[in-house]
Amino acid sequence: MPKITLDIPDAQGPRVANAVARHYDYQPKIEGPQGDGTLIDNPENKQAFVKRMLIEHIMNIVAAQEAEEAARDARREAQQKTQNEVVIT
Numbered sequence: 001m002p003k004i005t006l007d008i009p010d011a012q013g014p015r016v017a018n019a020v021a022r023h024y025d026y027q028p029k030i031e032g033p034q035g036d037g038t039l040i041d042n043p044e045n046k047q048a049f050v051k052r053m054l055i056e057h058i059m060n061i062v063a064a065q066e067a068e069e070a071a072r073d074a075r076r077e078a079q080q081k082t083q084n085e086v087v088i089t
Helices: 010-023 046-085
Strands: 029-031 039-041
Touching: 010 046
Parallel strands: none
Antiparallel strands: 029 039
């Protein structure tokens, strides 16, 4: 499988990570498992969250593109089938 690597200069790393974390609403504190409103440290650190969001973003792009292609193919097939089978006079 091809490997995708993003090279971000060290000086820009925090800027990029913070932007992605803000965009996808990373929360350093989350509600605890008790469900009583008590906040605990998020077990997923910001770095892991950013990586997961970038991977999910790419996967969503691939899925959307494939869905568009499948819809286009299905539409084309339905149009051809309709032209061949439906007679309106």
